[in-house]
Amino acid sequence: MLHVLPGQSEYISKTQAGGDMDDTGMAEKLVRVLQRPDGDTALRPVHTFGISATGFFEPSPIAGNFCVAEHFNTAKTGVIVRFSNGSGSATRRDGWSDVRGMAVRFHLTDNRDTDLIAMTLPEFFAPTPKTFLEFAEEAAPAPYEGQTPWQKILSLIQLKLPKRDPYPGETISPDDGAIRFADQNAYAQLGVLQAATIGAPTSYVRAAYHAVHTFIVTAPDKTQRWVRFTWQPIAGVLRTDPNLPPVDDYLDAELQDRLGKEPARFSLMMSIGEIGDDFEDPSRPWPPHRIRVMMGTLTLDAVSKNQLELCEKLSFNPGLLTDGIEASADPVLHIRKESYEISSEWRGATPCPFSQR
């Protein structure tokens, strides 16, 4: 079934119409600000710990009606996926509450690849590169202390949520700065609240991952739709019990063990935006009742054998798109293309798909 959205193609982007475009040097500033004092410049500045797995993507019978991209019109497309923790700390803390990442590379014919990068946070912290830089500066990890029971009671009397207790071994955290920033900037409130309550998944394949930005997909009849993608785990979403002591290192072993027994699957869901939805601000949600199309199933059946080359050294890039899928005018999506390229170069990764080296 084709759903034509009146007026979508007449949509004029705020950015194209002359929005905040002075982003000189911004991509590099963003990478620098993300580097944590307890990080390692030889590794990714965020999403530092990860594991990759391989498998294939099969489109749903209706996917080709909505998008001409090759992987929505080919019976089976090979994929590599890197799952990751969000933190840029060089110490692994699987059991801590944190955003998780799922970067998917579809291997198309003629050695062309296309990437879809997603995370467990449904909305981003800021609408533009400049506001994200301001957010990241304020949320730079700083010494973190919990509250005494009396301070917690005082917070409750003042109708404020008491601070969470630090995890064992946790000395610095972005939390205080992020909350301070959200207090002053309404657009950051949804992302900060969601990040604060996100918890830890029991498995990398028991979490839902959102690509967050809006993309424009083209159908065979040339209809264009403004859409957002989400991976939904077939095994269902399940978090660890926050009342139990956190375990530092379990997610890689869990995936190895699970895929050794049976494949893991995700559905790729595509929400179709409507007039009035924000097409270029990744910090703003769309109404939950937007039409959602099931675009296909991802099956993962093996953990990659060479985790150095096929995980640590790999470079994903949200700008690596293919015919039939375009970036919207979202300025955060656009700056990420260069930021990831710079980061990949700095950490000596396999050249980023856009690198001139």
Ligand code: HEM
């Ligand atoms: C201006 C905003 C952003 C900046 C500057 C930024 C920056 C970065 C950088 C520098 C890396 C490491 C790249 C590498 O060394 O290969 C990275 C990785 C990652 N980012 Fe972002 N990011 C931004 C927004 C987002 C958003 C909105 C998402 C979710 C859709 C996201 C999800 C991820 C994931 C999943 C990874 C790990 C990719 C991998 O496994 O290699 N980021 N980010």
